[in-house]
Amino acid sequence: MNAQAMIFQAQSEDDRLWMLRKQLNHDVTGQALFHGHVAYNEFAKKMSCQVYPGHLYWKQERELGPGVTLRIHGLTSTLLSARNGANDRRGSLYLSPLQTIDPSPNVVNLTICHHPPDWLIDGDDVEDMLNERAMFQVFGHKHRQRIHETTTYVRWSAGSVNPSHAEKQFEPSYNIIELNVAGEGTERRIDVASHLYRYQPQPEGFQPIRKNDGQEVFRHWIPFPSEETSGVKTGGIVQTVTRETCKAQATASASYTDAEASMGDARTRHLVDRFWDLDSSDRREIALELGLISDGEIDLPEPHRYGVALIRASERGLLGRLEQLIDARER
Structure with a gap:
């Protein structure tokens, strides 16, 4: 409780980040911040999705299509959750800049985070970062099934398959998301098919949510052109340079994060x-x-x-x- 309070009560973003680092780097308080995650970590360890001091979020990769990797990031929004034993309030949780997305060539980023940005102290900064770097974003917590499609990203707000009957609107729901690579070169794109299902009592079962035009599948696509390369002659040797070269500093920790992500x-x-x-x-x-x-x-x-x-x-x-x-x- 004290560790959470010290972070929450910081007066500025710089102070809050400094205090978070200080608490995480201490043997006792660092572990204390994860006391509430014990059951989750026991469940997640076989999938390499556990979190702990020094490892606030996890990454895994899957091949999405020829030359394209899907990198999944499991972000942790619960470090300050249940502070003082009370229910969380909107705008009271903290992700922090320690959880960020490194852009990489030919990698599509997908993020999973329980709390949406409006529940975070640093929600505006998180939203800007994700909208710039994560093509696909999944959030939960609200139990309000929504989809938001833009030219650069898609965001899904998940419902609950088995919500409490005490909720004002008892509405079990779930999504199935299909991602496919289409086209080549400058015409390459990611096709998205979102299947949204909602429970209805009569006739009983999960039924597709339809678009305004009656379609049962929300179809969308986002441009994802192949990385352009150019030859640069240095000392008689032609080297290949990509546009990502300028991002080298942003991926200075790639040896660590890529090793983890590749374990998927x-x-x-x-x-x-x-x-x-x-x-x-x-x-x-x-x-x-x-x-x-x-x-x-x-x-x-x-x-x-x-x-x-x-x-x-x-x-x-x-x-x-x-x-x-x-x-x-x-x-």
Whole structure:
């Protein structure tokens, strides 16, 4: 409660960010900020979606189409949630600039965040950042099913499949989102098909929400031209330079984040799942043998301890050796 209060009561954005860093960097208060996430982390660890100090949000990648990667970001809007044991109020939560989206060539960013921007202290800054860098945005919390389509991004506000009967408007709903790459070169685009379903009691079942013209699918597309390249001759050698070169500073941490994001492939996801199925002693022995955790990290909560270890394995090119050690213990 004290850690949350120190962050919330900061008088300016700079002070709030400084205080958040200070609390996260302290062994005790950093862990305290995630006490409310224990059950979530236990659920999420097998999917490498856990959060902890130093890792406020997660990333994973999927191949979306030829030459295009979909990078999914799970943002954490709940660091200040349930402050003082009270219900959250609009504008009382905090994402912070520590959770940001790095632009990368031929990468489509999709963000998932429980609270929409209007529930955040820094909501205006978050909205500007996401609208500029995240082509697809999914929010929850309000249980009001909405879709907002623009020329550069699409935002879905999710309903609830199983809302409380105590809600003023009991309206179970869900969305199915289809993303596909179409076209090539300068004509390349991302096609979006949004299927919105809402429960109705008579006849009972989920029925599609229709557009004004009667169509059952909300179809949209966003231009996503291939990155242009040009040859630059330097010292007799022709080098390829992309427009993304100017963004190099923004992606200075790519060695860390890309290693994490790349763990979203099917084989690595299966490897992570097998790792978590081992006995606790086996997990500890493997992590220590590969030098993936230090003695000072032994007492961290397991989702934190081995979340760090698995990302380090990816960073250091040790996933193959990790698989060998898992094989040996499974036998």
